[in-house]
Amino acid sequence: MKSISIYKHKSLAVTLQSFFQIHHKTHPTFSQSHSPNTVLDEFTASCYRKDLSSAIKALNFMQENHIWADSVTYSELVKCCLARGAIREAKLVQKHVFSNGYEPKTFLVNIFINMYVKFNMLDDARKLFDEMPERNVVSWTTMIAGFANAVLEDEAMRFLVLMVRDGVSPNTFTYSSVLKACSGLFSLRQIHCGISKAGLDSHVFVRSALIDNYSKWGELQNALVVFDEKDTRDLIVWNSVIGAFAQNSDGDEALSLFKRMKRCGLMADQATLTSVLRACTGLSLLELGRQVHVHVLKYDRDLILSNALLDMYCKCGSMEDARFEFSRMVDKDVISWSTMIIGLAQNGFSHDALETFQIMKRSGTKPNYITLLGVLFACSHAGLVDKGRLYFQSMEKFYGIKPGREHYGCMVDLLGRAGNLDEAVDLIHSMGSDPDVVTWRTLLGACKIHDNRDLAAYAAKRVLDLEPDDAGTYVLLSNVYAKTRRWEDADQVRKTMKRTNIKKEPGCSWIEVNKQIHAFMLRDNSHPEIDEIIRQLNHYAQRLKEAGYVPNTDCVLHDVEGEQMEDPLLHHSEKLAIVYGLMALTKGKTIRIKKNLRICEDCHQFAKLLANMENRYIVIRDPIRYHHFQGGVCSCGDYW
Template sequence: MCFCRCSSMIYEFDFNFDSLYIVVQIHPQMKSISNYKAKFIPGITAVTVQSLLHIHHQAPANPFRSTLPITQLDDFTAACYRRDLPAAMKALSFMQKHQIWADSVTYSELIKCCLARGAVQEGKLVHKHVFSAGYQPKTFLINTLINMYVKFNLLDEARALFDQMPERNVVSWTTMIAAFCNAGMKHEALKFLIFMLRNGVRPNMFTYSSVLQACSGLPSLKQIHCSITKAGLDSDVFVRSALIDNYSKWGELPNALTVFNEMETRDLIVWNSVIGAFAQNSDGDEALNLFKHMKRCRFLADQATLTSVLRACTGLALLELGRQVHVHVLKYNRDLILSNALLDMYCKCGSMEDARFEFTRMMHKDVISWSTMIIGLAQNGFSHEAIEMFQVMTSSGTKPNYITILGVLFACSHAGLVDKGWSYFQSMEKDFGVKPGREHYGCMVDLLGRAGKLNEAVELIHNMEAEPDAVTWRTLLGACRIHRNMDLAAYAAKRVLDLDPDDAGTYTLLSNIYVNTSRWEDAEQVRKVMKDNNVRKEPGCSWIEVDKQIHAFVLRDSSHPNIDEITRKLIQYVQRLREVGYVPDTSFVLHDVEGEQMEDPLLYHSEKLAIVYGLMALTKGKTVRIRKNLRICGDCHLFAKLLAQMEDRNIVIRDPIRYHHFQGGVCSCGDYW
C-alpha cells in the first residue's frame, strides 16, 4: 500500500511492480472507482493518478488543473484517445521538455494513431521521447514501436530496436518473424524462430501462422506441422489457413483438404484458402465444388473468393460460368486483383472482345493488367495489337517488368517479327531496366528457331548469360523438328537429356532421328539408355465432354466402351484426309528397330481419339465441349481443322492457345510444339 498526496486529496494505491498492474483505490471521497486496474509506470506521481482517472472519464472536478504539468498530461492523454495527432504531439513536446511521462497504454494509443495516418516523423519523435533519460519503456511499449517501424517498412529501425531490448517476449519475436516473412526474407524468419526457441520463448499460434509463410517452399513444413499439433495450437483458424496455403504451395492437395476437413468452425478466409489451393493447382473442378459447398454453408463470397473462382474458370475455359461470376464482380469493381483475374479469364477463354471491353472500363491499371492484355492478345493471335498495346503502356508511364517483356517477345515470335523482337531483346535492359533472363533467351531461341534461323538460335544459346536449361534446349529441339534439321536436333536432344535424363519424349525423338538417318546403332543405344534408366513414356491422356459426361482417352487403353468404333472411324478419317493431302506426323512414336510389331502410330494419339469421338457425338446431335484444349499440338490441330472442313458441319476450330508458350513444351499426346 502506498499513499500519494496531491494538494488536499489523498490517494491510496496497491501496486505491483512485477506484473505492471496497479490497483488504484481512491480515497472514500471518490468511491466511484474501486479495484480499478490500469497500467502502471514506475515513479508514480500525482500526475499519473490524474491521467488514470482521466482515461476512464471518471475524473471528478479536480483541484489540480491549476498546475501546468498536470494540465499538459491531461491534454496529451485526451488527445491520444481522441486520435488528435497534432494536439498530442504538441503536448508531447512540452512533456519532453519538462520530463513528464504518460503511461504505456496512452503511448501505444498514440503510436496506433501515427500508424493510421502514416505519420513516420511523429512516430520517431514518440520513440525518442520514451527512450529519453528518466524513463524505461516496458517490453509492451517497445513491441508497439517495433511493430510501428515494421508497418512503416523501416525494417532496419525495427531490427535495431529489437536488438537493444533488455527483454523480449513472444510478441517481440513474432513481430520480427512476421516482418521478415512480409519482406520475403524467409531464412531470416526461420533463423529468428530458432533463436527464439534457444532463448526459451515458446511460439504460440501467432508465431506459427507467420512462420508457416516462411516455410512455403521449404521442406520443413511437415516438422512445423508436427510441432503445432504437439503444442495443441492446431485448432486456430489462422494456423489452419496458413497450413492449407502451405500444403497448396507444395501441391499437396490431399493434405490441404485434410487440414480443412478436420476443422470444426471455419471462417471465410479458410474457405478462400482451400478454394484458392485447388484453383492454383489447376484443379478447377474441385475449387468450384468447394465454392458451391461454401455457398451452401451460407458464406458470402468476397474479392478473394471470386478471384479464385475466376481462376478456376480460366483453367477450365468455362467462359459461361466466368460471365456469371462477372456479375458478382461488379460490386467490387474497384478491386484491381479481381479485375485482373477477370481480364485473364476472358483472355484465356478466348473472348478478346470482353477482355478489351473490361480493360477499357478499368479505372486503374497496373503492370499486371497491361501484361495480361499483352499476353492475352498474343496468345489469341493478335500479335500486332499486343505490340501496340505495349507501346501504349510504356508511353502511359507504366513500367514493364520481366513478364511483360516475355509477353512482347512472345508476340514477336508468334508474328514472325524477327527484327522487332531482336531489337526489344537488345534494348530491354537499357530501356526498361529488365535484365534478359533465361526465359527471355528462350523466347528469342523460339523466335529465331521458328523463323528458320537455327544457327543463330544455337549461337544465342551458347552466348547466354544464364546457363541454358532443359527447357531452352527443348525449345531449340522443337524448332529443329519444324525445319527438319536432324543434326542439330540430335545435338539439342542430347543437351536436353544431359539436363533432364527422364524426358521420355526426347529419347523417342532422338531415336527416331537416328532411325530416319539410318544410324541404327545409335538408335539402339538410345533405346538401351532409356531402358537402363527405366524411363517410360507417360501415356498421353485427352478429355472430351459429351452431354456433360467426361470421356477420357489414354494411350493403349481400350476401356472406353466405344473404343473399337472410334478406332475404326479414326482410321477411316485419316485415310480420307490422306487423299486430300494430309500427312500425319508420327515422329512422336517410338519406332521399333527390328520392325516386329508396327502398330498404326495414329492410335497412339489420344488427342485424335478424343477429337473423333467428339465429332461422332456431334453427328448424333449431342453437346460437345472440348476441355483441356489449351495444349494441343500442331498435328492434332491440323487434323481437327481438316476434319471439320471435310465434315462441313459448321464447326469452328479456334487456333490453339499456346498455353505454356514461353517455353518448349509437349502436348498431351506427347508431341513437341
C-alpha cells in the same frame, strides 16, 4: 522540478482538446506559461488529433522539465509517427520516454518494438527487446512477426524456441506469424505439433495458415487433413483449402471443395471465385467458367477478379469473350494488359497482340517483365524476326527491363523457327546466365524443323546433361535422325531409351461435354462410345481423302510429341476427341480440346480440313499455343 506523471483516459481527450483550443487563443506558445499541467494538456490534445508538429514541440518542453504523459497518449503519438513515416520524430518520443530514469510499462515498450518492426528497423527493435526487464506474449510475438515478414526464417524459429524456454506460451498470433517463417516441411510439422498440444488448431487463422503452408510445400493431402479434422463454417478456412488445390494445379479437387462449400450454405467471396476461376483455367472448363462469371458480376469493379476472369477466357481459347471482358473493364493494370497481350499471342492473333501493346503504352501503363515476354512470344509465333529483334534490344533501354531467360528463350524460338540457327546459338552463348533446359529444348525443336542433325545432336546433349531422363528429347533426336535417313543413329537412340527404361508420355486429349470431361488416349478403349467414335472417325477420314486429304506419314515416324511412333496415325488422341465433339455437341457449338503434347502436322491438317468440311469451329490447346480452326485455315497460319 518535481516529475509529474498523470494517467488519463481517452474519454478525457475531447475535454483536453477543447481546453487546449480555448487556452491557445490567449497563450499562443506553451513555453510562455511554463505550466506543467498546461503543457501536458496541450501534448495530449495534439497526440489525439494527430498534430505531430505541436506534439513534438510540447514533447521537447516536457523533456526539459521531466514531465511524462500516460502510456496510451504516447501510443497515439507513435501511431501518428507510423502513419507519416516519421522515423526521426518517433526516435525522439522513445528517447523521451526512456529518459531520466522513467520506466515505461511493458505495454508501451511493446508499442515501440512494433514501431521499429513496422519501420523495418529490426536491429533497433531487437535492442529494445533485449533491454526489457519483463517480456510478455506480445513482446515475443511482435519480434517473431518482424523476423517472419523480413524473411529471416531462422531468427523467427529461434525466437519461438526461446519464448517457450522463457515460460511464455505462444498464442494464435504467434503461431500464425511463425508459420510464415517455415523454411521446410520438418519445421512445419514441428510447429503443427506445438499448435495441437496447445489446443489452438481449431482457431480460424491458425488452421488457414497451416493449410497455406502445407500447400506451399506441395503437401496437399496434409492440407486436406487439417481442413477435415474439424467442421468449419468459416469462409477464410474454406478459401485457404480451395486456393491450395487450385494453385497446385489440382482443379478437380478445388472444384469439388467449392461444391461442398456451397452445400454448406456458404456464399463465395472474391477470394473463393478467384480460386475457382483458376481451377477452371487449368482444366479448360469454359462452360463452368462462364457460370462462375455470373457470380463475379456482383463484384464488377474488383480488378483481381476481372483479371482472373480475363485469364480464364484467354486460356480456354474463347478470345471473343476475352475481348469483350477486356473492353468493358473500367480499370486496367499492367496485369490486365499483359494477360490480354499474352492471350492474343498464344491464340494465334500476334498482330492484335502487338497492337494491344501499342495501346497499352499510349494509356500510360508501364510494361513489365511479363508484358515484354508476351510481345516477344507474339513476334516468335508470327515469324516477325525484325520486330522481335527490335523489341528485345530496346527492353533495357526504353523500359528498364533486363532480359531474363524467358526472353532469351523467346528470341531463340523466333530465330530458330525462321531458320537463323547460327544466330540463335550465338544468342544462347551471349546470355548472362547459364541456359536452362527449356532454351536448349527450343533450339532442338528448331533443328527438327530445319533438318539440322548436327546442331540437333549438340542441343540434345545439352538437354540430357540437365535432364538425363527427358524422354521427349530422345524421341525428337531420333526423329531428326530418321527424317534425314540416318537410320542407325535413330535406332541407337531408341535402344538407349529401352535400355535405360525411359518411356515417353502418351498423348492424351480432353474435351468438355455437358460439364463432363472426356479423355482419349491411343489404345485406350475405356470410353463407352469408343466403337462408334472409331467408326465415325474412319468415315470422316474417307470423306476427307476423297476431297484430297493425304495423311502425312512422316508424322508416324517423326511424331515428336504425339503418340508413340508405332501407333496408327489415324487414331491420335486429338482426332478421337474432335470426332466425339462432332457427335456429342450440337451443330454450331465450338469444339474445344486440350492436349498434353504438341499437335502433330497430320492432326493439324486433319483438323483444318474437317472444320471446313463440317463448317465447325475447332479450338485445340497444346502446351505451346492454341490453334483456332475455321474455314480451312488455322489462326497460327501453319507457322507453329
